[in-house]
Amino acid sequence: MDILVDDLTRRLAQRIRLERDQRGWSLADLAKQADVSKATISKIERAEVSPTAAVLVRLASAFDLTFAGLMLRVEGSNERLARAGKQPIWRDPETGYLRRQVFSSPVHPVELVRVELPPKQSVTLPASSYAHIRQLVWVLSGSLTITEGGARHELASGDCLGFGPPAETTFANETNAACTYVVALARS
Amino acid sequence: MDILVDDLTRRLAQRIRLERDQRGWSLADLAKQADVSKATISKIERAEVSPTAAVLVRLASAFDLTFAGLMLRVEGSNERLARAGKQPIWRDPETGYLRRQVFSSPVHPVELVRVELPPKQSVTLPASSYAHIRQLVWVLSGSLTITEGGARHELASGDCLGFGPPAETTFANETNAACTYVVALARS
DNA sequence: TCCATCTGTCCAATATAATGGAATTTTCCG
DNA sequence: CGGAAAATTCCATTATATTGGACAGATGGA
Numbered sequence: 001m002d003i004l005v006d007d008l009t010r011r012l013a014q015r016i017r018l019e020r021d022q023r024g025w026s027l028a029d030l031a032k033q034a035d036v037s038k039a040t041i042s043k044i045e046r047a048e049v050s051p052t053a054a055v056l057v058r059l060a061s062a063f064d065l066t067f068a069g070l071m072l073r074v075e076g077s078n079e080r081l082a083r084a085g086k087q088p089i090w091r092d093p094e095t096g097y098l099r100r101q102v103f104s105s106p107v108h109p110v111e112l113v114r115v116e117l118p119p120k121q122s123v124t125l126p127a128s129s130y131a132h133i134r135q136l137v138w139v140l141s142g143s144l145t146i147t148e149g150g151a152r153h154e155l156a157s158g159d160c161l162g163f164g165p166p167a168e169t170t171f172a173n174e175t176n177a178a179c180t181y182v183v184a185l186a187r188s
Numbered sequence: 189m190d191i192l193v194d195d196l197t198r199r200l201a202q203r204i205r206l207e208r209d210q211r212g213w214s215l216a217d218l219a220k221q222a223d224v225s226k227a228t229i230s231k232i233e234r235a236e237v238s239p240t241a242a243v244l245v246r247l248a249s250a251f252d253l254t255f256a257g258l259m260l261r262v263e264g265s266n267e268r269l270a271r272a273g274k275q276p277i278w279r280d281p282e283t284g285y286l287r288r289q290v291f292s293s294p295v296h297p298v299e300l301v302r303v304e305l306p307p308k309q310s311v312t313l314p315a316s317s318y319a320h321i322r323q324l325v326w327v328l329s330g331s332l333t334i335t336e337g338g339a340r341h342e343l344a345s346g347d348c349l350g351f352g353p354p355a356e357t358t359f360a361n362e363t364n365a366a367c368t369y370v371v372a373l374a375r376s
Numbered sequence: 377t378c379c380a381t382c383t384g385t386c387c388a389a390t391a392t393a394a395t396g397g398a399a400t401t402t403t404c405c406g
Numbered sequence: 407c408g409g410a411a412a413a414t415t416c417c418a419t420t421a422t423a424t425t426g427g428a429c430a431g432a433t434g435g436a
Contacts, residue, residue: 215383216384233384
């Protein structure tokens, strides 16, 4: 049994179903939005196939998400208690950007992420990553510059910013010390 | 021509090739690491196929990435800013319980609160406090015992618990050191 | 220069994904 | 409770992904 693939297939099934239900869409509704057949979506939601990237990007687009945004939601957990030692960590080798998925669950609307951004580094996320979510960013240490759409914000340690409607957003650490911040978001 | 899919296929091709080259791997090397055939990887890198999720998760794993992490590389946020110095703080004189309202806004559904619970102290909130909200609790330091309805949870530093339906909840610090935790909540 | 090895692409076969429409199940309303 | 409508699943077919091994070209060392 290939646990890596089976786990992914199951999580994808749950997430596609959850996103569809949250929008009050039928299979036919989503099929039309995504230009993918009802039968395919039904098989995906019942974990009967491993869909191609072409199908997934269309589904993500229908949900107003990027492919990466969809997969970030897929890779959360159903458990209510997320132990520190089991929280997924991802590091970008190029920038040193370190991201800890503190809590994410398809059955809970709140999500928490802890990020460490090294000196002089930045990350940019497209507006589509923010569709149907509302987000806060709280700086634990260091300084963070957030450019959201046209608005620029300088956040010092302890400051917290609430985001508005979806817009392309850049997080930049323009100082010589690492910046640590928390992202709290709610899915609508 | 489906631009969304074509663009994704081309970006995937470039990224898989780049990640492989950066590691100095041949097609055979990556095929072995990922348990995917050389021919498949060759076709992916030449944008000749749209790979399945099963294949992509194996490739991501071979590169020591999550699927979402891989896709992030393939692809590229009212007073809305709450300054640390202006965040309301409330201390209970009897228990020493210290609560900082990091972020709260009528026009933003997410709320963040930082709590410091002294040793051997506890707070109990009725179920009605949780109506129409969904909440997470993330322990920054110390240990926290949460009794939610009939369920009891022991949280160590770094652990995070997602709450279920409204129930009377007790937060208790049964240790001899202060406990600091963050509450993230979303209003529905 | 030649040969062995490595690397990437091609090929035919197999496995699986995706589909349109039919069939079945579920839901809702009178 | 029954029937209509909506939603989901099934089916047979087509399209495409994946594969092991063959093949062609590149590379490096004797």
